Amino acid sequence: MAPSILVVEDDEAIASGLARVLDAQGYVVARVGRGRAALESAADPGLALVVLDLGLPDIDGIDVCRRLRAARPELRILILTARDEELDVVAGLDAGADDYLVKPFRLSELLARVRAHLRSVTAVEPEEHPPLRAGDVVVDRGARRAWRRDDELALRPKEFDLLALLVAHSGRVVTRERIMGEVWDTDWMGSTKTLDTHVLTLRQKLGPPEPITTLRGVGYRFDAP
Numbered sequence: 001m002a003p004s005i006l007v008v009e010d011d012e013a014i015a016s017g018l019a020r021v022l023d024a025q026g027y028v029v030a031r032v033g034r035g036r037a038a039l040e041s042a043a044d045p046g047l048a049l050v051v052l053d054l055g056l057p058d059i060d061g062i063d064v065c066r067r068l069r070a071a072r073p074e075l076r077i078l079i080l081t082a083r084d085e086e087l088d089v090v091a092g093l094d095a096g097a098d099d100y101l102v103k104p105f106r107l108s109e110l111l112a113r114v115r116a117h118l119r120s121v122t123a124v125e126p127e128e129h130p131p132l133r134a135g136d137v138v139v140d141r142g143a144r145r146a147w148r149r150d151d152e153l154a155l156r157p158k159e160f161d162l163l164a165l166l167v168a169h170s171g172r173v174v175t176r177e178r179i180m181g182e183v184w185d186t187d188w189m190g191s192t193k194t195l196d197t198h199v200l201t202l203r204q205k206l207g208p209p210e211p212i213t214t215l216r217g218v219g220y221r222f223d224a225p
């Protein structure tokens, strides 16, 4: 599901132009011309970003911005303002806007800003890579950090990938072939000394009690302590 964008703009020509270019980029776009309708639409949990014109006919755009921010702390708000109203920019940012564009602006500039904001929304989206937990070990794949009890583990990249794979399949055997394929991106089994070395250092970093069980000739199993 593409991110959802709400365009709040009472100028029909600008609004339809914005909706058209955003739609062409594959975003799901909704469009309203009033502040009140914007506040109602913001209740939609799928909404990720609002392009908000500050000059609206019913409610002051700054006020709409403040209320959107209060209702949806994670929402991205990009305000549009006229060239001679630059004080509005300051007021809008104070009211919780993330970014602004001064009219007239290039559509390519708007698209670049939208893309950047939605990328950062995606980056912190908790559903994208929920932290893995097995016993007292936590692996955060989004941040590439791992902990045992409250101690953060200083892992090299392949050690991290190995731990994440084992923890994701906690209690089940992960074969050497699979590890080589997923962590080292190779199915070359001529020598897996590298794997053995990484398991050894990973065990040292995890410390006791030993959570990784070796199934000789087969693979490894992470047993949540």
Ligand code: CA
Pocket: 009, 010, 011, 053, 054, 055, 056
């Ligand atoms: Ca307007």
